[in-house]
Amino acid sequence: MQAVELINPQGQGAAVILCEHASNRFPDDFGDLGLAEADRQSHAAWDPGARAVALGLSQALDAPLVASTVSRLVYDCNRPPHAASAMPSQSEKISVPGNRDLDDASRQARVDRVYLPFRDAVYRLLDARAEAGQPSLLITIHSFTPVYNDRPRAVEIGILHDEDAGLADAMLDQAHRLPHRRVERNEPYGPQDGVTHSLKEYGITRGLPNVMIEIRNDLLTNAADEAQMTDEMLTLLRPALDALGAGGSSGAKTGRAQNA
Template identity: 45%
Template sequence: MALSYTQVDNLDGTGPIVFACEHASQFVPDEYGDLGLSEAEINSHIGWDPGAYDLAFHLAQRFDAPLISSKISRLVLDCNRALDSSTLIPEQGDGSPVPGNKGLSAQEKARRIAQIHQPFHAKLSEVIEAKTSTEMSLPALVSIHSFTPVFNGNIRLTECGFLHGRSDTLARTCAEQGSRDGRYVTHLNQPYSSADGVLYTIDRHGSTNGMPNVMIEVRNDLLTDHDAVVRVSGWLAKIFEQALVIPSYRTESK
């Protein structure tokens, strides 16, 4: 039986959001060895988005929403990249070469796509189709990520970014709400934008289906422990409630 690296939490959730977390784990299966990297490198931000899954899980619980996550390191394959992207199977991460990904055959690339990329997006499509076929209005698609405070030697002052691709309404509304609240330094399309090729999931599943959608980037030093995650999830939940005009589902995340 083929291994599955796609995890679904709260599959039957009835809330008005579908959450995705493409970089939920730093797990590298034994078949890939260490990809030529140290354990510290794999566990760093180049291997996954620290805190992103915990944040997505809290939000999914709060809104009784399904959450689809990729539970394999982005170093093996990045589910938030187009199939023709040069970073689909990255040969370097934040300046660190990834020797195990250099010179891969077309067959090996196709194998990873079939084993990791296709199942993740097939499951996300399935969950969205099931919700849209049974609900009066389209759910929102929210993709949760985190980013490192320092990248390529540059200090990032942004604490939370709301990113958009072809559909910008939800991202702009969330960014406006966040800036008005003032708790965190909030920007639109920071620290990344569509020019960086990082909006594959929300464009493929959200914009294409006419769903409100947004990709959220939270600086990972704000997600270092349970209490920190709860604080950020509570803040984001209020923004979603206002931006999507929906009721408060929970007073606290579970």
């Protein structure tokens, strides 16, 4: 199995969607990193519900989707190779024995096996769209836990950005359309937490509008939840794309997005 999946690469919408933490798969050549089964199924290993929402947005907006197929505990594709958090030995309260004391060769093997295929897939996709004169903007999809280190999180939807806040601002301007949700800027994480690597690597360096969406994962417990949150993200995204002049090429389809 490849370390990255590319869905709808010929999508004609303006959005390009990334899901760096889509999977909790542990390839055989890296083993289970010494983790218990419960830990391999936990949020430490992936972002539950994120791939379903990303896929729903891909279908609704006719957008290409690039998703990792490997657990972020093997390699976190939203971190650069030099970051300690790219292969963390501790994730909240979960210790990761297989990530302790990795030597340079072991780290490079994971970069080569997981990160570079993901990065190169995004590069090729964005290059091809640029060469075809097709405008692009970048959306990355994540989920987060309602409790972190014993502290409850009230925020339900986080709209994250780094130095380029244009798309985030346009989405936050639409937050009134979801009066039942607590929508916040750069929560529960922000640039200071090192979570904006993909925004910088693929969006800011190319001058592309970009945003990172975080959804609290107790709102993503089943397929119905995932479909509802896809619709709610579209409620923010569609007028935001219009405001940035990308709505006409967003490929947006009418009706509820269908999640696989």
